[in-house]
Amino acid sequence: MFRRLTLAAFITAISTAVSCAQPTEKPKATTPQYEFAPTPSWQDEFNTPGKPDAAKWSYDLGDHGWGNNELENYTDKVENAKVENGNLVITAIKEPSGKQQYSSARLISKGKGDFTYGKFEIRAKLPKGRGTWPAIWMxxxxxxxxxxxxxxxxxxxxxxxxxxxxxxxxxxxxxxxFNHAIKTNKGNNIVVKGLSEDFHVYTCEWTPEAVTILVDGNAYFTFKKEVNYQWPEWPFDKPFHLILNIAVGGNWGGQKGVDDSIFPQKMEVDYVRVYPLVTK
Structure with missing residues (x-):
């Protein structure tokens, strides 16, 4: 009995010593958690009729093709961009304009709304027809x-x-x-019915770790920042601005020609809202 007790005590002592000698495990690093403020820090509800709010929007102007062999001349005319019935209406028109045979508008928030990270929410109804190329982008x-x-x-x-x-x-x-010119593009597409008949909500959620694109709350593309990424892969840590436009034709929009019988065509924007990023 005495020998058994001594042996048991000896084993217990050795186990205790070994356990005490083990290095303390470092707590695992936690991934930052992000959310977006419940109210916008920048927005346009398009409730004042006439030209778009000059405190929030400027125009890109020109008829030089915009690097895509586009066929429109972007103007600042009210016929191409105006606020009416609670919506911003961008209209592409078949008419001689500058050196082109179509006019349209390209609104930008640069210098008036520049953002690093955030949730960008735009409710819009799109134009329709062969040759139209609308975009909401940054x-x-x-x-x-x-x-x-x-x-x-x-x-x-x-x-x-x-x-x-x-x-x-x-x-x-x-x-x-990562871009289409070198065939390394990162993106996705989704089938959505009624893009030109109904308003849909187009959203970007941008954090220091990912860019996610959604429609009507449904995420269909996420681009994540990998640990080895530098600026050639991830330049998304500087201020960006919003752009709203309808292009006509071009390398992509004009792949199957332009149907002149469809014009004029409109993109209607109900609102633009930007919710700032906050860290939990």
Missing amino acids: LASGSEYGNKGWPDNGEIDIMEHVGFDQDKLHGNIHTKA
Whole structure:
């Protein structure tokens, strides 16, 4: 009995010593959790008729094709962009305009609404017909990276649509490492009925770790920042601004030609709301 007790005590002592000698396990690093403020920090409800609010929107102007062989001339005319009946209405018109045979509008928030991270929510109804190419998207407001232009500083496409493929919606990102020009594009598409008959909510949720594109609350594309990414893969840590436009034709929108019988065509925007990012 005495020997058994001594042996048991000896084993217990050794186990205790070994357990005390083990290094204390470091607590695992926790991933930051993000959420978005419940109220917008920047918004336009488009409730004042006439030209778009000059405190929030400027215009990109020109008829030079915009790097995509587009066929429209972007103007600041009220016929191409105006607020009526509680909506911003961007209209593409078949008419001689500048050096082109179509006019349209491209509104930008640059210098008036520039954002790093956040939830971007836009409720809109799209144009319809072969040759239309509407977009709700974002570009970098500065040029800190690479060759100072596209795609080095990044692009986020919250909504793109081409009229020859009516029921398909597209969400994409473009960077120096990932873009369609070098066939490394990152994006996805989804079939949604009634894009030109009904309003839908187009959303981007942008955090330091991911860009997620949604329609009507349904996420269909997420681009995550990997641990080895530098600016060529992830330039999404600088201010970006919003762009709303209808292009005509172009390398993508004009792949199957342009049906002149459909014009004029409109994109109606009910609201634009930006909710800032907050850390839990």
